[in-house]
Each structure stands twice: as structure tokens, then as C-alpha cells.
Amino acid sequence: MVRALGIVGWSGSGKTTLLTALIPALRARGLRVSSIKHAHHDLPLDKPGKDSARHAEAGAEEVILASARGYALFSYRAEPALPELLARLRPVDLVLVEGFKGYEIPKLEVHRPSLGKPPLWPSMDVIAVATDEKPADCPVPALDLGDAPRIADFLIATLGLNENAQTKER
Numbered sequence: 001m002v003r004a005l006g007i008v009g010w011s012g013s014g015k016t017t018l019l020t021a022l023i024p025a026l027r028a029r030g031l032r033v034s035s036i037k038h039a040h041h042d043l044p045l046d047k048p049g050k051d052s053a054r055h056a057e058a059g060a061e062e063v064i065l066a067s068a069r070g071y072a073l074f075s076y077r078a079e080p081a082l083p084e085l086l087a088r089l090r091p092v093d094l095v096l097v098e099g100f101k102g103y104e105i106p107k108l109e110v111h112r113p114s115l116g117k118p119p120l121w122p123s124m125d126v127i128a129v130a131t132d133e134k135p136a137d138c139p140v141p142a143l144d145l146g147d148a149p150r151i152a153d154f155l156i157a158t159l160g161l162n163e164n165a166q167t168k169e170r
Contacts, residue, residue: 002086003159004036004095006103008124009110010117014145018110018130019096021148022155029152031161032092036085038099093161106159110145111135127158 007015019035026033047053052065056076063074073088082100089095097105101124109126111119113133121129121138128141130151135142143151156162 002089002091002095003093003161004082004086004097004105005155005159006097006099006101006105006107007110008099008101008107008120008126009112010115010120012115013110013112013117015098015110018145018148018151019098022096022152025148025152026094026155028149029156031094031156033094033096034089034092035096035098036082036089036100038097094155094159108151108155112145128154 007019009015016037023033023035052063052074055063056074061076063076065072065074082097082103082105086095097103101107101120107124107126109120109124109129111121111129111131113131113135119129119135119138120126121140126140128143128151129135129138130143130145132145141154143154
């Protein structure tokens with residue numbers, strides 16, 4: 001079974017910034033990490049007119065575009081559910097998921113009170129809140145949003161990733 005962690009929060013709260021800081025912090029501890037990002041807006045999957053896009057226009061359900069730098073899989077079916085996407089990934093220790101907040105996976109909320117948006121934790125089950133200003137009435141651990149190494153340590157302990165992680169002196 002794939003271990004996944006949702007990174008949730010309002011737009012502009014710093015989810016992507018935290019996620020891109022957590023990946024190297026987790027990798028430095030010996031963990032293999034992948035990510036999934038949900039886009040809320042319609043965006044083209046490929047460049048119109050390119051050969052790979054023409055394959056899709058001709059009716060291919062999926063197209064793989066490969067090069068020396070890696071590959072991308074474009075699927076032209078209905079928007080997939082998170083379990084389908086998780087099943088497509090190679091085995092890793094943890095998949096960080098940005099978006100897909102309606103799924104029953106552990107979640108870390110990114111909350112910045114300065115945005116003027118209410119926290120999600122009163123209405124959503126989260127394991128902790130990464131924030132730049134500690135909330136007074138938060139029932140879960142409040143972690144310093146700017147300290148990705150400590151957040152990584154918290155996630156390793158809380159999600160039971162210890163057997164794969166290498167302890168780092170701080």
C-alpha cells in the first residue's frame with residue numbers, strides 16, 4: 001500500500017513552497033518521495049500541433065512522450081481519482097499530494113492567518129498545521145512553516161516512516 005500525505009490549505013498559503021522544501025528534507029533522510037499535484041483549472045496536457053498531441057487528436061487514450069530527460073504520460077480520459085494516480089506511481093516511501101483534499105489520507109494543513117482565511121482543521125481531519133503564526137485553539141501540533149527539516153522529522157515519526165529513514169543530527 002502506498003503511503004500518501006495530503007498537503008492542504010487555501011490558495012496562496014504556501015503549499016507548493018512547503019512541498020518543494022519537504023522533498024529534499026525527506027530525501028536527505030533516505031526516503032524515496034514522489035508527488036501528485038491537482039490542478040483546479042483546465043490546462044492543456046500537451047502543446048497543440050506537436051506529434052504527441054496529434055496522437056491524442058487521432059484518438060489515442062494515452063500517450064507517452066519520452067526523451068533522454070524522462071517521460072510524461074498523457075491520459076485523455078476523464079479526470080482520474082487519487083487512488084488510480086497513486087497506483088500508477090512506482091513504489092516509494094511517501095507520496096506528497098497537493099490538492100485532492102476530499103480523500104481519506106493523512107493531511108498536513110498549511111495555514112497563514114495573514115491571508116484572512118479560516119483554518120481548515122476545524123472542519124477537516126489533519127495531523128498537524130504548518131503555520132507562520134501559532135493558532136491559540138488548534139488541537140493538533142502547530143509546526144513552524146519555515147522549518148522543513150523539523151516538519152520532515154515530525155512526518156517520519158507520525159506516519160511511521162522510521163524504518164526507511166536515516167536519522168539526521170540537527
